[in-house]
Amino acid sequence: MLRALEIRDMLIIDRLELAFQPGLNVLTGETGAGKSILLDALGFVLGWRGRAELVRAGAEQGEVVAEFELGADHAARAVLEEAGLPSEDMLILRRVNTKDGRKTAWVNDRRCSGEVLRQLSDTLLELHGQHDDRGLLNPRGHRQLLDQYAGAGDALEAVRKAWRARGQAAKALEQAEAELAEVRAEEDFLRHAVDELSKLAPEAGEEEALDTARRRMQSAEKIREDISRAHQALSEGAEGAMSDALRWLEGASDRAEGGVDAPISALERAMVELGEAVSGVEACLDGLNFDAHELEATEERLFAIRALARKHQVGPDQLPELAETLGDRLARLDRGADDVEALRAALRHAEAGYDTAAFALSDLRKGAASGLDAAVTGELQPLKMERAVFHTEITEAEPGPEGRDAVAFTVATNPGAPAGPLNKIASGGELSRFLLALKVCLTGEDASRTMIFDEIDRGVGGATADAVGRRLKALAAGGQVLVVTHSPQVAALGAHHWQVAKRVDGEVTTSTVTPLDSEAREDEIARMLAGDTVTSEARAAARALLHG
Numbered sequence: 001m002l003r004a005l006e007i008r009d010m011l012i013i014d015r016l017e018l019a020f021q022p023g024l025n026v027l028t029g030e031t032g033a034g035k036s037i038l039l040d041a042l043g044f045v046l047g048w049r050g051r052a053e054l055v056r057a058g059a060e061q062g063e064v065v066a067e068f069e070l071g072a073d074h075a076a077r078a079v080l081e082e083a084g085l086p087s088e089d090m091l092i093l094r095r096v097n098t099k100d101g102r103k104t105a106w107v108n109d110r111r112c113s114g115e116v117l118r119q120l121s122d123t124l125l126e127l128h129g130q131h132d133d134r135g136l137l138n139p140r141g142h143r144q145l146l147d148q149y150a151g152a153g154d155a156l157e158a159v160r161k162a163w164r165a166r167g168q169a170a171k172a173l174e175q176a177e178a179e180l181a182e183v184r185a186e187e188d189f190l191r192h193a194v195d196e197l198s199k200l201a202p203e204a205g206e207e208e209a210l211d212t213a214r215r216r217m218q219s220a221e222k223i224r225e226d227i228s229r230a231h232q233a234l235s236e237g238a239e240g241a242m243s244d245a246l247r248w249l250e251g252a253s254d255r256a257e258g259g260v261d262a263p264i265s266a267l268e269r270a271m272v273e274l275g276e277a278v279s280g281v282e283a284c285l286d287g288l289n290f291d292a293h294e295l296e297a298t299e300e301r302l303f304a305i306r307a308l309a310r311k312h313q314v315g316p317d318q319l320p321e322l323a324e325t326l327g328d329r330l331a332r333l334d335r336g337a338d339d340v341e342a343l344r345a346a347l348r349h350a351e352a353g354y355d356t357a358a359f360a361l362s363d364l365r366k367g368a369a370s371g372l373d374a375a376v377t378g379e380l381q382p383l384k385m386e387r388a389v390f391h392t393e394i395t396e397a398e399p400g401p402e403g404r405d406a407v408a409f410t411v412a413t414n415p416g417a418p419a420g421p422l423n424k425i426a427s428g429g430e431l432s433r434f435l436l437a438l439k440v441c442l443t444g445e446d447a448s449r450t451m452i453f454d455e456i457d458r459g460v461g462g463a464t465a466d467a468v469g470r471r472l473k474a475l476a477a478g479g480q481v482l483v484v485t486h487s488p489q490v491a492a493l494g495a496h497h498w499q500v501a502k503r504v505d506g507e508v509t510t511s512t513v514t515p516l517d518s519e520a521r522e523d524e525i526a527r528m529l530a531g532d533t534v535t536s537e538a539r540a541a542a543r544a545l546l547h548g
Contacts, residue, residue, distance in 0.1 A: 026494030034511030047117025150368030
């Protein structure tokens with residue numbers, strides 16, 4: 001619940017500190033005193049979109065701090081955890097607005113976005129303002145209210161899950177049918193291309209190897225003659241001459257007294273090197289031997305690979321990958337009909353699952369609708385609308401993630417009068433009472449959120465206003481309700497009372513909020529009864545309201 005609200009330099013508020021309490025808190029004051037400014041400030045710190053100009057004239061920035069007390073299982077804790085923010089028993093929200101429009105927010109002294117504030121707001125506070133019965137007037141919100149009353153969370157989640165599965169199955173089928181149609185459109189090309197690639201069976205790196213072999217064979221004739229001459233010179237002339245020289249030197253070595261030992265060693269080494277050179281030349285000659293048909297076959301395959309690569313606009317080394325890709329597409333074509341039929345069966349299964357979940361939710365809604373109608377009708381009696389009839393109308397709608405039901409609240413305010421939409425049948429005061437009755441029925445045991453009612457008692461007075469006040473008091477039991485009111489009957493039933501007043505000091509206008517004790521409450525309620533001139537009769541009536 002909301003424990004404290006501190007406002008600095010916002011609109012006509014200089015500095016204001018409020019400490020709220022559990023139960024029914026009422027705020028009263030003259031029209032224009034600034035009661036709505038409090039709500040604007042509270043909405044600002046909660047990230048609501050509101051007025052653009054909030055900073056008080058002459059101030060550099062405005063600031064609002066709100067403190068909320070959280071229970072152990074409060075829904076705000078999940079939002080904090082998801083946002084990576086600290087979760088403590090006291091939640092402190094702070095937001096600053098500079099005069100140039102920049103806004104900065106903190107949650108428990110950690111920077112956060114306005115979106116996080118709005119998510120927290122949904123768990124912390126519920127505002128019903130002077131024109132906020134649009135939630136009742138807009139049938140799009142009626143289904144959500146009925147689901148809240150029915151406790152349909154699990155059933156609704158089952159429908160949403162089934163709707164997602166249905167959508168995924170439909171998308172998979174659509175994609176498969178489109179792919180099959182696309183592949184069928186190029187079936188002739190695929191079969192020809194796969195057959196052509198399969199027959200040629202190119203390998204990665206093959207084009208480069210074939211090109212190298214082709215160039216080697218083409219140049220072989222040009223260099224073979226010179227290499228043959230070199231082989232002849234080495235094996236016949238050079239080898240013979242060196243052998244003769246070595247033999248002669250070895251014959252003379254005994255008489256040369258060591259003078260030819262070094263030349264002999266050098267020749268022996270040269271003979272070894274010469275042998276290696278001859279072997280290398282012979283190997284080269286062997287490598288230059290080829291069949292003319294081999295060159296022709298190499299060129300034919302090389303040209304075929306290059307032509308196929310140009311045809312498919314890929315590199316020669318990419319042909320094996322292309323063959324695999326086209327083969328897969330052809331395989332999908334061959335098995336495509338079976339795949340599509342399987343996906344159609346999956347879609348039928350998903351649709352059946354959705355129908356089962358949606359019909360179960362519909363049954364739950366129809367059962368809850370009768371209970372809600374009876375509960376709201378029961379709540380209307382103490383609100384002096386005992387002859388009004390509230391009815392929840394459920395009709396079939398287009399299937400969606402929240403089922404296939406359209407829900408609308410209809411009313412008949414007088415016996416015999418036809419039922420119709422709230423906004424066409426109920427007056428402003430009646431709308432407020434319908435809203436209050438509905439809120440009493442929907443709140444139940446949930447007191448985790450602070451509820452704020454901004455002049456929900458407008459258009460009513462006397463005994464009806466007293467009945468509204470008593471329902472607000474009952475709604476606040478075990479929780480917290482803040483009411484901005486002009487009704488003395490409602491104000492008298494509050495557990496805590498604040499007076500909002502506007503003060504003009506020279507050229508400066510400021511708004512103040514003062515907590516009222518018993519005596520001051522009597523004065524304020526007397527003012528609300530009598531107007532500017534408070535009479536003894538008004539004070540007596542105020543005392544009667546406070547103690548009656």
